[in-house]
Amino acid sequence: MSHQAWLRCDVKPGMFDDEVAICITTTDGNVLSFFIPSDFVRSFGGRPEEKAIAVDIVDRNGQIGVVSLPRRSFEGSTVATVPDHALRFA
Numbered sequence: 001m002s003h004q005a006w007l008r009c010d011v012k013p014g015m016f017d018d019e020v021a022i023c024i025t026t027t028d029g030n031v032l033s034f035f036i037p038s039d040f041v042r043s044f045g046g047r048p049e050e051k052a053i054a055v056d057i058v059d060r061n062g063q064i065g066v067v068s069l070p071r072r073s074f075e076g077s078t079v080a081t082v083p084d085h086a087l088r089f090a
Helices: none
Strands: 003-013 020-023 031-039 040-044 047-060 064-068 077-082
Touching: 003 040, 003 064, 020 077
Parallel strands: none
Antiparallel strands: 003 020, 003 047, 020 031, 040 047, 047 064, 064 077
């Protein structure tokens, strides 16, 4: 069974009023991006200037996390390897 976490991300305006563009930096420095509804985004760690989205944890080792993204990225991936410090568990 997978666990859910919040993944820190960069948020930019989307094409429509009710969506945003999400950018995630992977552990190898690549950026994955996709659009999601704006109500999928929340503050990361209680800091309003930092944003996060919900992801499912596929695997984790304390330094990196493999996560399932809520949408397929424009780069073609539905899974990303991210730094563990970019994850928060609630």
